[in-house]
Amino acid sequence: MSSTSTARWLNRMASDQYCLLHFLAFFSYIPIRSSASHLLLPSRSSLLFEREIQAVVVFSVIAAVKTVRAETWQTVISDSLLFAKIFLTALALVMDYHLGLWYALVFIVIHILTQQPPYEGLGNSIHLTPLQLEALLTEGNTSRFWLVEFRALSTSTCICTSSFFPELSITYSNKNLSFGVVDLGLFPNAAEKFGISLASLSQLPVYILFENGNEVTRFPELDFQGTVFSFSITKKILCERFELDKHLLDYINGK
Template identity: 55%
Template sequence: MGTNHPLPWLNLMVAEPFYLFHFLTFFSYFIVRSSATQALSSQFSDRLLHREIQAILAFLVLTVVKGFLMAVALIMDYHLALCYMVGFLVIFVLTQQPAYHELGNASQLTPLQLETLLTEGNTSRFWLVEFRALCSSRCIRTSRFMSDLSITYSNKNFSFGTVDLGHFPNAAEKFGISLGVSMGQLPTYILFDNAVEVSRFPEVDYEAKASTPTIRKNLLCRHFELDRRLIDYVSGR
């Protein structure tokens, strides 16, 4: 529904404290700057303007908002820099980055809906399902992957879905997923072929619990051979 709004990012900014506080903290610098200008000598103001231009150029290269603030704040006064450090720390502790809300061509499923889809003969042969819990920061960081992959790779033969184990924790045992943070199994991606699991990521390895690689879209593409499966579908194989 958010995509129909002329300014969906504005709704997100107002609704999510994570973005709102970062927005307010960033633009508070300009208020501090304008207030301080009256108390600064013209020579210092010119030197500060020169430094600000340097910081803006660095910002354009690095595209790091916090780095811009910290660089300029350190030039003006290390006390101000310390205040911004504390401010960002408070935002980090009190707020959480929201998950990506757009589903693309992926379906948001309950465990019962998933079981029904897998057992029905008239649905896609392949289902790639992400099992996640949005209380996990790792799941939040990867929350847009299924949407992006589904837009590229979904077809009549291959479908995508997500199941939130935060809402249905009892389903974790059924699919062999540990909800423990130390196990590194959230999110888990399982590929079903005609209702039978044929591959999963990360693979269950109780001897190497801490060695789960960083989840990336290209890693998921390779692991589940999405490009090959799409070519097979297009070529009619």
């Protein structure tokens, strides 16, 4: 992700209701902890302090590892918030189990009412309606290859992977290979036409490579019963599965 796109996305995250509510929940621990320090028994207060130190150390290590290994800031922030919620709830349980239950309830309500904002940088991918995609695939004067992402931004998986496709399109799009996005959350009736089941939105996103209008590769794959094989999705896996480096080299070499 470019530095400009990253900054724009982080600025949006900072002002988004999703992050604001999480920030308020995390910040509330400070006044609660300060008030409780005068009410807890010395032994409980000492135990709580030890657990707080352990939580900070473990969380810092996890955040550092995620920052190094993750491909996008969306993944880093999403994973960091998840572990922060787990540690905060655990600390609250040490302080008082009623408080721990309240924090768990607050985070459940935040999860229900809000969601992490998706990446909005378009890159070189084109947002298409199903009719537009069908027209592009059947016209002979368009790209030989079309790599299309079918997604629904109501799912956490699609939100976490929402920057992968635009970034790949910036690197690999050319006159022979184009990138398109179809939002099945807006056009659910199009799913069946492309062999995608919406029985479980957790199966999205689905990526299909078309050559001259015909499907040649799909990820994740379907078995003979139409069940989706579950895989984690990364930019590296998409590059390998659709041989994007080979397509780019073929274009450079005039093939």
